[in-house]
Amino acid sequence: MKPEYANSFGIRKVSDKDGEILEVTLDIAYKYMENAITFTSKGMENISTPAADPVASIVMNRQSAISLRNLLIQTLGVE
Numbered sequence: 001m002k003p004e005y006a007n008s009f010g011i012r013k014v015s016d017k018d019g020e021i022l023e024v025t026l027d028i029a030y031k032y033m034e035n036a037i038t039f040t041s042k043g044m045e046n047i048s049t050p051a052a053d054p055v056a057s058i059v060m061n062r063q064s065a066i067s068l069r070n071l072l073i074q075t076l077g078v079e
Contacts, residue, residue: 006030006055024065026058 008031014023034051037044060068 021062024060028055029053030055
């Protein structure tokens with residue numbers, strides 16, 4: 001049974017031809033090791049393989065991404 005939480009985050013951005021960021025997407029996933037059975041010349045083997053289940057993708061314009069950044073800074077402080 002998989003836990004109900006996310007443990008992996010990625011970010012993608014869309015820029016115009018001048019490099020100005022138009023859109024930011026925060027991808028949220030749950031990554032885990034999955035057990036799989038494979039058959040080889042030695043017989044049946046149980047192996048672990050990496051797997052990921054997407055949880056959500058949050059698409060933000062420039063201003064909402066800046067607002068999220070500011071909220072994180074306010075919450076976590078500056079390092």
